[in-house]
Amino acid sequence: MSRINELFGKKLTVINVGTENFKNELEAQGAEVLQLDWRPPAGGNPLLIKALDRLADDERIEAANAKAIDIIVNARPVLEDIGTALDVLPGMTRHTILHAGPPVTWERMAGPMRGAVIGALIYEGLAKDEREAVELAGSGKITFAPCHEYNAVGPMAGIVSASMPVQIIHNLTHGNYAYCTLNEGLGKVLRYGAYNEEVLKRLKWIETELAPALKAAIKLSGGIDIRSLIAQAVHMGDECHNRNKAGTSLFIRAIAPFLVKAGLPQDTLVRVLEFINSNDHFFLNLSMPAAKAALDAAHGIEYSTIVTTMCRNGVEFGIRVSGCPGNTWFTGPAQMIQGLMFPGFTMEDANPDIGDSAITETYGIGGFLMGGAPAIVQFVGGTVDDAIGYSQKMYEITTAENSNYSNPNLNFRGAATGIDVRKVIQTGILPIINTGMAHKEPGVGQVGAGLVRPPQECFEKALLALAERMK
Amino acid sequence: MAIQIIIKKNAYHDSVTLMSISGKVAALSGVADAVVAMATAMNKELLRNIGMLTPAVEACGSSDLVIAVKAESEEICAAAVKMAEEAFAQKAAVKKNAGETVPSTLQSAVKELPGANLAIISVPGEYAAREAMQALKQGLHVMMFSDNVTIEDEKKLKEYAHAAGLLMMGPDCGTAIINNVGLCFANAVNQGTIGIVGASGTGTQEVSVLIDRFGGGVSQVLGTGGRDLTEAIGGITMLDGLAALNADEATKVIVLVSKPPAKSVAEKILAEAGKCIKPVVVCFINASQPDRPAEQVYFAASLEDAAYKAVKLAQGQTDFGSACDHAALKAMAASRKAKLAPGQKYVRGLFCGGTLCDEAMYIVKEKVGTVYSNIAKQPEAKLGDPHTSKEHTFIDLGDDAFTVGKPHPMIEPSRRLPRLLQEAKDPAVAVILMDIMIGYGSHSDPAGITLPAIIEAKRIAEQSGRHLEIIAYVCGTDKDPQNRLEQEQKLAAAGVTLAKSNARAAYLAAAIVS
Numbered sequence: 001m002s003r004i005n006e007l008f009g010k011k012l013t014v015i016n017v018g019t020e021n022f023k024n025e026l027e028a029q030g031a032e033v034l035q036l037d038w039r040p041p042a043g044g045n046p047l048l049i050k051a052l053d054r055l056a057d058d059e060r061i062e063a064a065n066a067k068a069i070d071i072i073v074n075a076r077p078v079l080e081d082i083g084t085a086l087d088v089l090p091g092m093t094r095h096t097i098l099h100a101g102p103p104v105t106w107e108r109m110a111g112p113m114r115g116a117v118i119g120a121l122i123y124e125g126l127a128k129d130e131r132e133a134v135e136l137a138g139s140g141k142i143t144f145a146p147c148h149e150y151n152a153v154g155p156m157a158g159i160v161s162a163s164m165p166v167q168i169i170h171n172l173t174h175g176n177y178a179y180c181t182l183n184e185g186l187g188k189v190l191r192y193g194a195y196n197e198e199v200l201k202r203l204k205w206i207e208t209e210l211a212p213a214l215k216a217a218i219k220l221s222g223g224i225d226i227r228s229l230i231a232q233a234v235h236m237g238d239e240c241h242n243r244n245k246a247g248t249s250l251f252i253r254a255i256a257p258f259l260v261k262a263g264l265p266q267d268t269l270v271r272v273l274e275f276i277n278s279n280d281h282f283f284l285n286l287s288m289p290a291a292k293a294a295l296d297a298a299h300g301i302e303y304s305t306i307v308t309t310m311c312r313n314g315v316e317f318g319i320r321v322s323g324c325p326g327n328t329w330f331t332g333p334a335q336m337i338q339g340l341m342f343p344g345f346t347m348e349d350a351n352p353d354i355g356d357s358a359i360t361e362t363y364g365i366g367g368f369l370m371g372g373a374p375a376i377v378q379f380v381g382g383t384v385d386d387a388i389g390y391s392q393k394m395y396e397i398t399t400a401e402n403s404n405y406s407n408p409n410l411n412f413r414g415a416a417t418g419i420d421v422r423k424v425i426q427t428g429i430l431p432i433i434n435t436g437m438a439h440k441e442p443g444v445g446q447v448g449a450g451l452v453r454p455p456q457e458c459f460e461k462a463l464l465a466l467a468e469r470m471k
Numbered sequence: 472m473a474i475q476i477i478i479k480k481n482a483y484h485d486s487v488t489l490m491s492i493s494g495k496v497a498a499l500s501g502v503a504d505a506v507v508a509m510a511t512a513m514n515k516e517l518l519r520n521i522g523m524l525t526p527a528v529e530a531c532g533s534s535d536l537v538i539a540v541k542a543e544s545e546e547i548c549a550a551a552v553k554m555a556e557e558a559f560a561q562k563a564a565v566k567k568n569a570g571e572t573v574p575s576t577l578q579s580a581v582k583e584l585p586g587a588n589l590a591i592i593s594v595p596g597e598y599a600a601r602e603a604m605q606a607l608k609q610g611l612h613v614m615m616f617s618d619n620v621t622i623e624d625e626k627k628l629k630e631y632a633h634a635a636g637l638l639m640m641g642p643d644c645g646t647a648i649i650n651n652v653g654l655c656f657a658n659a660v661n662q663g664t665i666g667i668v669g670a671s672g673t674g675t676q677e678v679s680v681l682i683d684r685f686g687g688g689v690s691q692v693l694g695t696g697g698r699d700l701t702e703a704i705g706g707i708t709m710l711d712g713l714a715a716l717n718a719d720e721a722t723k724v725i726v727l728v729s730k731p732p733a734k735s736v737a738e739k740i741l742a743e744a745g746k747c748i749k750p751v752v753v754c755f756i757n758a759s760q761p762d763r764p765a766e767q768v769y770f771a772a773s774l775e776d777a778a779y780k781a782v783k784l785a786q787g788q789t790d791f792g793s794a795c796d797h798a799a800l801k802a803m804a805a806s807r808k809a810k811l812a813p814g815q816k817y818v819r820g821l822f823c824g825g826t827l828c829d830e831a832m833y834i835v836k837e838k839v840g841t842v843y844s845n846i847a848k849q850p851e852a853k854l855g856d857p858h859t860s861k862e863h864t865f866i867d868l869g870d871d872a873f874t875v876g877k878p879h880p881m882i883e884p885s886r887r888l889p890r891l892l893q894e895a896k897d898p899a900v901a902v903i904l905m906d907i908m909i910g911y912g913s914h915s916d917p918a919g920i921t922l923p924a925i926i927e928a929k930r931i932a933e934q935s936g937r938h939l940e941i942i943a944y945v946c947g948t949d950k951d952p953q954n955r956l957e958q959e960q961k962l963a964a965a966g967v968t969l970a971k972s973n974a975r976a977a978y979l980a981a982a983i984v985s
Contacts, residue, residue, distance in 0.1 A: 003636040004715035007612055012652045013586045017602050018593025019487040022655055025911040031652045034584045037573040039483030040598055044533030396575045427575040
């Protein structure tokens, strides 16, 4: 008996792809119908459809993606130490400045990034003032490179220079490392392009007091499991990109006993704890490298169509895909963020999307877990229903669900993980990123927060490149 | 004239929604042209023709929405655009309440609804084959309403479905009833023991409706799409359907409905029918009857004859007789003929249902000779201009010439009305023949919407001292949402002569003018 005969007599359960009139008529007859939110694949572009078809139903791709997902989900990022960028970042030199996003030249850099570069050159003693710094930056003597190409990530401008202390995340499952500076707090800070006396003083303090204190405590702790902290934080209303209140609190709880045990001078202890406590986003510089460690381990798997990097330099948005190994970037123009402005600022003031923090979304947290972080909704505009909707839509473009990070508002469904370039193009659904807005002038700071999506062309270019590799 | 053009990037809407909104906007007083459409190559061409293709629109892709209005003033343009935007907002609001998540791909839909067993696909033809293949790969049976699918894709889909044991109905399949649920364009008919496999939408509707009328009922009604019985496809779906119905315990009699198939395919199908353990009634519309391949295979002369024989067979009878009382029809024709003025000699058929048009035209042609039509196969009978009738003329208003960018007349039967009035003005016209298609998918009140034009048509003729005979056939049942009886009463009150089947309507019309 064929499956046609099995259909006869069964309850007819229909998926309707196309006009809703048919759905309405079926429902009137009591049939169960699910309407598809259909739109032309790849926006109807025949070239992309051809590439999609080439990449469809290939066991090599399915196997590669399964491997990538397994790595991402099972990565165990642990904060193991703090070191100096020059000592721990492979390939780092005294004259290297790392920045957020895909490659960008000094001439094309966005305002906040230029400011941060100037600040870093002064901080490093390579220039004594702004004029010298600008001259040096344009002289060709400085190597500019993306953090991502050095196993590192940085929020906003994302500037990392040789003397800066970096938190060292060790992926215990796969053995690789990821690095990120310590979060400087809000207001006038280097990552928003500020480089005045106060900023440089704070950076120096981070280097000389905060980092050594935390290093001692981390050593005593034997390592702090960031995966576990993220898992708890997402049950406490964080999505670990734009909201890190719970994560930061959990971090303080984890580190405080060891800070005390480390036998630090009383006033150091006070300053350290007060600093972390005053900065809701301290944990961001831990969730980001944790995500980076997991995704780096999954990069470079031949045939995989899983996205391993999404980042922005304020001018361009760039992605990397596992199946295009090394530093193969697919870029498009950085978009403007849609959301709420802080009082006194308008959209005119905002810089296009900037920072490596979209690594959180690449990892399945951040905007992808927004439905579990209702408090952030007020901050970026919209309703809780919208936030849940965003989270749900992300399952359409991802490959797996990461049960380590579950969404309480979706009945503890695992985070949508493993963005598949093919699915993004097929559906036209772009990843949702929940992010802060930088002022376009250096040093002003954050001017708002909201939602943004990558430019579709990053994914289109990646798809075509992947299809080309299958030939 | 003021022009306003709004572009909404990446805002896809299906063509039915767009056509209905376009229609509403265009109907606003003061609006000269209104196009609410996706920026496909075809729609861009349309915009170019009416001088509204701007460079911005030209740069758009087929997932971008364009609202373009040309009107007497800026204010009317703005009001029209607002109206369109409100219509979209309303649709979005409805969607939101219906369910929180609306999946975007078949893969995720199947996860959401694990019991799903059938996909209905009505997206534009260029994308339809991809979706259908995905549905089949997910193990779903498919009903593909979309047309404009290549024959190569159709073959690929059907071969895949056949190997997987799945049903691949379509492309261009508009009618099926599975497990007593009518799909797309279907009628509410009694459940029973007659299974149908149909390669023609309205032909299949007619057979199922008449089975109901004759006191029978259907077990399953499967569609194949219009090209299944061509040489290239080889009847894959009809053969699979036939085998399934032959194995189905609830089915006692099988009916096969198709326009004349390719010879080799007809032979293959008849050979399989000959092996069936159940009676099979074969209705190859307007084809000469081949030799019976086996005892239990019967040929039907018309759709009505197929329904009638199937009901008789289901009751265990093989002594058929005829359902149609031709003597009574002749008497009725004579009484109508007596009312005609001397110059009135032609029939004009205005049809929404393609196969019904075909069948009626064939019947009339047998009696009166040449009949002109937009769907005629013989070149000499093909109408040069489908908008102008000539002697005996039959128009299929569902043909491409009338439907490009517009809803099918079964959904929007008002599109027939201007033609009805045009025919009424022609003093040579004796009879206007119409089908009124009801059932799921069809317009909610086709008789009601046609009524004012019928009254006007009769008035026009009467003013010139003529009697205009309007014959209508309501294809549907009293269980359909529109209710056949109510539809017939409305028409009868306006002096329309009602027929009990499409074939009888045609016999009557032919008898009046011959």
